[in-house]
Amino acid sequence: MPLHIQAEPPDSPIARALIAELDAVLEPLYPPKSRHGYSVEKLIQQEVAFFVAYLDGQPAGCGGVQLFGEEYAELKRMYVRPAFRGQGVGKRLLAHLQAYAYERGLRVLRLETGIFQTEAIGLYQRFGFRRIPPFGPYFEDPVSLCMEKRLA
Template identity: 50%
Template sequence: MNITFESPNQPEIIALIAELDAYLLELYPPESVYALDIDTLAQPHIRFAVARNSEGAAAGCGAIVLTPEYAEVKRMFVHPASRGSGAAKRLLAKLEEAAREAGCPVMVLETGPDQPEALGLYERLGFARRGPYGGYADDPLSVFMEKPLK
């Protein structure tokens, strides 16, 4: 598995994100899905990482939104065929590296309560639950987490 920062505006990445959106909309109503679109993901303050398998196919992705206050993890997804490969852990490590390089004091994320595998992964990697941040409202379908970087 190779993890690199790439443009999200690639056909196979767009398809991967469409699969992520379909998955999230099976679990949550649209008003509780806080997704960034491809154009937003291509902004200069966002780093977009892609996990590629040994054949070079996109197996997963994740983004980090860099701000002076925090680095927010967005669009984390590993294709079902690649789950269990360590791709999510390696994607998060790459995003954390970018957050540290940018001098962000903390990584934050919003996920949902109906994603126990994701919650378990984040907890194993040092994230702890917290309250809403940024522009998020307190939503029973949101779980907010953070990991200090300093």
């Protein structure tokens, strides 16, 4: 089976499991004040468009996009399970999220990630994201990195 990405409610069992795995990865690496990931409830409340990537029928990763008016879109809760890394899941998921924002008229895509997420940072850089100062609710934090990409 090929890679398939589909919209999924953040409170579905599969989405909840992926988000919990991501939280388990981040918790020992970052202090609470430096973990900005939305809870399942906040993803719903903030109307984040959420997607799950399936590879060979298995849930391989997830990610969301929050739209901030006409100003920008922000990636939320992007994660690829370790067993599925290196198989193009992250690239396809990121391209899907980027296209979602672009199709809705947004031309700026932003994100916040932790400095220890080196694989993710490398992916974002290969996609053309560049470091920016903190935006929105984020603040100067030695373990946080904000990035932005202009969508053409």
